[in-house]
Amino acid sequence: MEVSKKDIRALSKKDLETFFIKHGVPSFKGSQVYEWLWQKGLHQFDLMTNLSKAHRALLEAHFTLNHIQIDSQQRSVDGTLKNAVKLYDNFIVESVLIPTSKRTTACVSSQVGCSLDCSFCATASLKRMRNLNPDEIYDQVLAMNRQSQLYYNRPLSNIVFMGMGEPLMNYSNVLSAIDKITDPKGLAMSPKRITLSTSGVPKMIRKMADDKVRFKLAVSLHSARQEVREKIMPFAKSFTLEDLEEALLYWYLHTRSPLTFEYVVWKGINDKKEDIQALVKWCKRIPSKVNIIQYNPIDGTQMKQADQSVLEDYINTLESQKIKVTYRRSRGVDIDAACGQLANKIETKGNG
Numbered sequence: 001m002e003v004s005k006k007d008i009r010a011l012s013k014k015d016l017e018t019f020f021i022k023h024g025v026p027s028f029k030g031s032q033v034y035e036w037l038w039q040k041g042l043h044q045f046d047l048m049t050n051l052s053k054a055h056r057a058l059l060e061a062h063f064t065l066n067h068i069q070i071d072s073q074q075r076s077v078d079g080t081l082k083n084a085v086k087l088y089d090n091f092i093v094e095s096v097l098i099p100t101s102k103r104t105t106a107c108v109s110s111q112v113g114c115s116l117d118c119s120f121c122a123t124a125s126l127k128r129m130r131n132l133n134p135d136e137i138y139d140q141v142l143a144m145n146r147q148s149q150l151y152y153n154r155p156l157s158n159i160v161f162m163g164m165g166e167p168l169m170n171y172s173n174v175l176s177a178i179d180k181i182t183d184p185k186g187l188a189m190s191p192k193r194i195t196l197s198t199s200g201v202p203k204m205i206r207k208m209a210d211d212k213v214r215f216k217l218a219v220s221l222h223s224a225r226q227e228v229r230e231k232i233m234p235f236a237k238s239f240t241l242e243d244l245e246e247a248l249l250y251w252y253l254h255t256r257s258p259l260t261f262e263y264v265v266w267k268g269i270n271d272k273k274e275d276i277q278a279l280v281k282w283c284k285r286i287p288s289k290v291n292i293i294q295y296n297p298i299d300g301t302q303m304k305q306a307d308q309s310v311l312e313d314y315i316n317t318l319e320s321q322k323i324k325v326t327y328r329r330s331r332g333v334d335i336d337a338a339c340g341q342l343a344n345k346i347e348t349k350g351n352g
């Protein structure tokens with residue numbers, strides 16, 4: 001009977017060492033394989049040149065090595081590069097490489113689709129099909145690091161979990177991927193250059209603080225008023241602002257790492273004085289800065305960005321209260337690569 005083989009990247013370094021010992025091979029071969037997999041990012045046993053033919057055959061006999069494939073690419077007039085990433089079971093997710101004069105940022109996906117229902121986000125129209133595995137998240141970073149070298153002659157400078165999916169709904173796989181990305185024996189990137197963006201799952205924010213993670217946290221706030229927030233982000237009925245605030249204070253007390261609130265201003269939704277005042281109050285209670293994001297219109301909704309004068313009012317009021325605020329222009333809008341636009345319009349269905 002053909003037993004289906006396990007994916008080798010589901011094994012820890014310790015598991016790899018144990019595997020070799022069990023087969024009468026010195027354990028250091030396990031750490032060599034770990035480096036091939038997670039530092040050099042190899043996708044073939046055949047290329048592991050410090051392993052004998054017999055050892056490579058041993059791996060081949062016991063494991064598969066699933067990996068992503070770049071199915072297609074689109075390049076924006078502003079240089080932003082969107083990758084359609086094919087997974088081993090044919091699902092497609094999207095990853096975006098965003099160059100500026102000083103930085104190259106990789107925006108990675110954490111789930112196929114999303115289980116949340118934010119009314120302004122195109123990914124919400126796709127059902128959540130499954131979580132990405134750690135290696136699938138790692139592979140997106142690896143692929144975009146190579147693209148960054150190829151097109152811009154420099155390595156990735158930043159990684160943001162702002163692609164498809166809610167990273168805190170796939171917590172252990174996201175953390176395990178970040179481990180490999182930051183491990184000196186892996187891609188050795190600094191955790192300070194990684195930002196995880198969440199819609200705000202209080203229980204998991206507390207868990208991150210307990211786990212002493214070292215990356216940065218951004219929260220998609222969009223309104224500091226419960227009745228407004230739950231209209232545009234319906235899951236916020238269960239994850240209330242009150243719970244979110246408690247969790248964020250817990251995060252700050254334990255990590256001392258300041259927070260960023262992502263915020264889009266929509267006409268007729270959160271463009272009133274009381275919305276601005278609520279945000280000011282909120283930010284005064286939680287050490288933070290605000291990142292106002294340009295709204296990227298998506299199909300199937302009438303939502304519109306607020307008038308420029310309202311955006312200016314937000315910015316001036318926050319600044320006058322000594323709250324840091326930045327305004328982020330969208331990148332890659334012409335190829336549907338900007339925030340909230342990732343919904344793989346390419347027709348592909350997984351086997352799952």
Ligand code: SAH
Pocket residue numbers: 120121122161162163164165166167197198199200219220262263264293294295296297298339340341
């Ligand atoms: N689920 C995570 C990460 C994905 S979205 C989260 O909610 O944070 C990344 C950012 O894009 C979030 O701040 C999200 O609120 C924002 N966003 C979603 N749709 C958008 C749109 N149409 N225009 C601008 N920003 C959008």
